[in-house]
Amino acid sequence: MQLPDAEALCAELVKKLRPVVTPATGMVGIHTGGAWLAERLHRELGLAIPLGRLDISFYRDDYRKSGLHKSVKASQIPFDVADRRLLLVDDVLYTGRTIRAAMNELFDYGRPESIALVALIDRGERQLPICPQYCGATLAVAKGKMLRLDRNDAGKLSLRLDDD
Amino acid sequence: MTRVHIKGGRLVDPKHGVDRPADLYIAEGRVAGIASAPRGFEADRVVDATGLVVAPGLVDLSARLREPGLEYKATLESEMVAAVAGGVTSLACPPDTDPPLDEPGLVEMLTRRASSLNLARVYPVGALTAKLEGERLTEMAELRDHGCIAFSQAEVPLADTQILWRALQYAATFGLAVWLRPQDPHLAKGGVAHDGEVATRLGLPGIPAFAETIALGAILQLVRVTGTRVHLCRLSARESVEMIRAAKRDALPVTCDVSAHHLHLSELDLGYFDSHCHVVPPFRSQRDREALSAGLADGTIDAVCSDHTPVDDDAKQLPFGESEPGTTGLELLLPLTLKWSREARLPLVQALARATSEPARILGIDAGHLGVGAPADICIFDPETYFTVAPSGLRSQGKNTPFLGYELPGVVRWTLVAGEVRFERG
Amino acid sequence: MTNPQSQGQLSANGELVHLLTLEGLPREIIVRILDTAQSFLGVTEREVKKVPLLRGMSVFNVFFENSTRTRTTFEIAAKRLSADVINLNVSTSSTTKGETLLDTVDNLAAMHADMFVVRHSQSGAAHMIARHVGPERHVINAGDGRHAHPTQGLLDAYTIRHYKKDFSGLTVAIVGDILHSRVARSLIHVLNILGTPEVRVIAPQTLLPAGVESLGVRVFPDMRKGLAGADVVVMLRLQNERMRGALLPSAQEFFKYYGLTPEKLALAKPDAIVMHPGPMNRGIEIDSAVADGPHSVILPQVTFGIAVRMAVMSILGGA
Numbered sequence: 072m073q074l075p076d077a078e079a080l081c082a083e084l085v086k087k088l089r090p091v092v093t094p095a096t097g098m099v100g101i102h103t104g105g106a107w108l109a110e111r112l113h114r115e116l117g118l119a120i121p122l123g124r125l126d127i128s129f130y131r132d133d134y135r136k137s138g139l140h141k142s143v144k145a146s147q148i149p150f151d152v153a154d155r156r157l158l159l160v161d162d163v164l165y166t167g168r169t170i171r172a173a174m175n176e177l178f179d180y181g182r183p184e185s186i187a188l189v190a191l192i193d194r195g196e197r198q199l200p201i202c203p204q205y206c207g208a209t210l211a212v213a214k215g216k217m218l219r220l221d222r223n224d225a226g227k228l229s230l231r232l233d234d235d
Numbered sequence: 236m237t238r239v240h241i242k243g244g245r246l247v248d249p250k251h252g253v254d255r256p257a258d259l260y261i262a263e264g265r266v267a268g269i270a271s272a273p274r275g276f277e278a279d280r281v282v283d284a285t286g287l288v289v290a291p292g293l294v295d296l297s298a299r300l301r302e303p304g305l306e307y308k309a310t311l312e313s314e315m316v317a318a319v320a321g322g323v324t325s326l327a328c329p330p331d332t333d334p335p336l337d338e339p340g341l342v343e344m345l346t347r348r349a350s351s352l353n354l355a356r357v358y359p360v361g362a363l364t365a366k367l368e369g370e371r372l373t374e375m376a377e378l379r380d381h382g383c384i385a386f387s388q389a390e391v392p393l394a395d396t397q398i399l400w401r402a403l404q405y406a407a408t409f410g411l412a413v414w415l416r417p418q419d420p421h422l423a424k425g426g427v428a429h430d431g432e433v434a435t436r437l438g439l440p441g442i443p444a445f446a447e448t449i450a451l452g453a454i455l456q457l458v459r460v461t462g463t464r465v466h467l468c469r470l471s472a473r474e475s476v477e478m479i480r481a482a483k484r485d486a487l488p489v490t491c492d493v494s495a496h497h498l499h500l501s502e503l504d505l506g507y508f509d510s511h512c513h514v515v516p517p518f519r520s521q522r523d524r525e526a527l528s529a530g531l532a533d534g535t536i537d538a539v540c541s542d543h544t545p546v547d548d549d550a551k552q553l554p555f556g557e558s559e560p561g562t563t564g565l566e567l568l569l570p571l572t573l574k575w576s577r578e579a580r581l582p583l584v585q586a587l588a589r590a591t592s593e594p595a596r597i598l599g600i601d602a603g604h605l606g607v608g609a610p611a612d613i614c615i616f617d618p619e620t621y622f623t624v625a626p627s628g629l630r631s632q633g634k635n636t637p638f639l640g641y642e643l644p645g646v647v648r649w650t651l652v653a654g655e656v657r658f659e660r661g
Numbered sequence: 662m663t664n665p666q667s668q669g670q671l672s673a674n675g676e677l678v679h680l681l682t683l684e685g686l687p688r689e690i691i692v693r694i695l696d697t698a699q700s701f702l703g704v705t706e707r708e709v710k711k712v713p714l715l716r717g718m719s720v721f722n723v724f725f726e727n728s729t730r731t732r733t734t735f736e737i738a739a740k741r742l743s744a745d746v747i748n749l750n751v752s753t754s755s756t757t758k759g760e761t762l763l764d765t766v767d768n769l770a771a772m773h774a775d776m777f778v779v780r781h782s783q784s785g786a787a788h789m790i791a792r793h794v795g796p797e798r799h800v801i802n803a804g805d806g807r808h809a810h811p812t813q814g815l816l817d818a819y820t821i822r823h824y825k826k827d828f829s830g831l832t833v834a835i836v837g838d839i840l841h842s843r844v845a846r847s848l849i850h851v852l853n854i855l856g857t858p859e860v861r862v863i864a865p866q867t868l869l870p871a872g873v874e875s876l877g878v879r880v881f882p883d884m885r886k887g888l889a890g891a892d893v894v895v896m897l898r899l900q901n902e903r904m905r906g907a908l909l910p911s912a913q914e915f916f917k918y919y920g921l922t923p924e925k926l927a928l929a930k931p932d933a934i935v936m937h938p939g940p941m942n943r944g945i946e947i948d949s950a951v952a953d954g955p956h957s958v959i960l961p962q963v964t965f966g967i968a969v970r971m972a973v974m975s976i977l978g979g980a
């Protein structure tokens with residue numbers, strides 16, 4: 072299957088976001104692919120507020136079934152969430168459960184004024200009522216396959232298709 | 236009385252150095268003939284011992300029957316059934332009943348009840364001091380007249396060496412034997428396991444080996460002075476074996492025993508706090524275990540016993556240090572002795588002596604052998620078949636043994652006491 | 662295939678189902694606990710100091726041996742994970758009425774406890790309880806006799822990792838009553854698993870268990886020699902009973918020869934850290950100047966302790 076060019080999609084998102092960001096905008100990327108994407112967007116957009124990163128392991132809804140995720144990273148939100156307009160960034164939007172967990176976690180930091188979702192790819196098959204405000208591309212992915220974002224040593228972003 | 240013909244078996248009689256195929260003829264409760272029938276002998280019962288060993292019934296120097304007083308742990312009935320199921324036909328029971336065996340009335344009651352059951356023969360060991368409290372001597376001569384074959388403190392320490400000396404002197408006056416488990420109570424205080432690497436790792440208070448050897452040294456010195464016949468019970472330390480060896484070289488009137496489980500297990504078997512391995516004395520190091528095995532093989536240690544101690548489940552299902560020490564053993568004495576004999580590469584006839592003729596000698600009874608005229612106390616067993624140790628297979632009320640799940644050799648098929656079959660495996 | 666070493670802590674596929682002792686734990690599991698603890702530290706800086714991970718789960722603190730401090734840290738950790746916490750001080754209830762230990766545990770299990778945090782005065786108690794309740798209910802050993810205090814060992818390891826980063830070049834000295842100390846045993850195990858080249862125990866002979874070298878330590882009866890060049894100094898609490906048991910003559914003599922003063926600490930490396938599991942006996946094993954001084958990391962240990970316990974509970978809770 073022909074995968075879209077992640078770099079090109081990234082540039083598209085930068086174009087879409089540039090008119091809506093302000094000096095007060097907070098951006099939060101979801102580990103791991105969302106954080107990579109957010110780092111790039113944050114840099115390209117020259118955002119004033121430092122970047123936040125979320126690890127949603129402690130908010131997932133599959134803890135009882137699958138246990139704690141094997142590698143947990145620390146979440147860091149180096150700004151005040153309260154009353155701020157946030158951009159929540161993830162690489163691939165799928166069932167929507169990751170975004171649900173991320174929003175719950177963000178609200179434990181404070182009450183934001185708004186959250187807008189930025190996704191590089193929307194692969195559909197939502198299981199919750201979640202939709203992206205800014206999206207690079209929609210792509211149908213076969214069952215049993217996982218779409219992931221890669222970043223090489225030079226920082227170049229690319230999409231990868233793995234077996235689940 | 237039944238006339239019994241035991242045919243086709245392999246007769247193993249350690250006292251007479253016999254190990255050959257030979258039939259046995261029983262009459263009037265005694266061995267009437269070996270290999271050939273006495274004239275005019277007509278058997279009432281024929282026991283087919285083909286492929287089996289025909290040996291003297293085992294003589295066990297220590298089996299707790301828990302009566303009187305501790306019937307919730309076990310009863311005379313259950314434990315005597317266990318004894319004959321294990322091929323044990325004579326056993327000595329320690330005085331630590333409730334109340335302790337320090338009065339003639341209690342001793343008589345016990346022996347009468349035991350003999351009424353018509354199973355194994357019971358030889359009570361009387362208390363050395365009143366209530367085992369280590370202060371006043373018991374009426375040892377009187378107790379002897381009522382059936383006590385020796386006197387001991389069981390597991391209760393006798394710290395006052397002056398009283399120990401007096402007790403030994405008094406016993407020597409009447410030619411009585413004193414049985415002692417050497418342990419210095421101060422050095423052993425609070426300990427529940429061998430003071431070594433395993434106890435250190437598990438955080439268990441330890442009983443150092445020298446708690447045994449220091450007490451043993453004191454006892455041997457006293458024996459030199461008093462000349463009392465002393466039997467040392469349940470050796471556990473390598474150095475103790477060496478000290479006994481030296482004492483015997485000096486012709487001191489001492490004998491000693493080891494428990495069957497100490498031949499096979501060491502501190503390593505505690506695993507992670509297996510309370511079935513909580514025993515007294517504790518399982519010590521591998522080196523100690525090897526020394527015990529070698530000591531039993533070369534005769535420095537005279538006998539092996541079961542130290543049968545039934546403990547109820549509730550008392551074992553506690554954290555190690557709080558659990559009650561002891562292991563059940565009447566039904567494992569023969570299998571564990573066989574297993575030991577194979578590991579020590581000792582011929583069966585020599586190994587079995589440690590559980591038959593030697594303990595009989597220590598008890599001073601006519602048992603543990605099968606010469607013509609001997610009481611027909613016989614254990615007929617299959618030395619080749621293995622069985623798995625499981626609670627359901629034990630007739631004792633004590634199911635507490637560290638050997639649960641082990642495959643052991645030696646299945647008893649018949650046990651006869653005074654020429655009557657008292658156990659037959661279905 | 663179950664590793665016999667795991668003694669019931671690990672499931673058939675190597676997952677941690679109880680935390681009973683650090684002995685025999687694979688290094689990967691220990692590192693995972695420390696890494697997970699790190700993620701929890703940030704939670705306390707937020708507005709909502711909780712994560713919803715153990716929501717709906719019940720954690721029972723079953724303390725057969727009293728300890729308000731340890732119980733409180735476990736309670737805080739469980740509540741920060743949104744678990745329901747029940748505290749049972751068993752020494753004052755059923756067992757004194759003659760109920761057996763296992764009966765007490767069975768009753769608690771019937772109340773749908775998901776996790777037991779157990780402290781007991783007898784070595785092996787936590788193992789016994791874990792064997793009894795099985796892998797579906799998780800048991801955390803909060804201290805059993807002299808044997809183990811695994812969460813303390815982990816938080817000590819976390820503290821050392823936080824300040825020293827790498828274990829591979831460290832000299833760690835543990836000072837005091839090693840004989841009676843479950844803290845010392847657990848710390849020694851975790852240091853060895855994490856590859857610490859030199860672990861020293863400093864104590865008079867009366868306070869050293871038999872064959873202590875077999876745990877993987879070097880013995881130093883002389884504190885000055887033992888502290889020379891140490892990167893980490895861990896002081897153990899000395900209990901009053903030791904004076905009565907003929908193990909030590911007096912607190913004064915102990916402090917003179919085995920107490921940590923600034924002058925003795927100067928023998929260690931200039932950037933050495935000083936740790937103590939608490940509560941401290943000032944003037945008996947540690948001088949106030951050291952306890953409150955720049956080398957002391959005793960207070961951070963407490964914070965790390967909550968994060969480490971949160972990590973342990975969150976890993977067990979999902980097993």
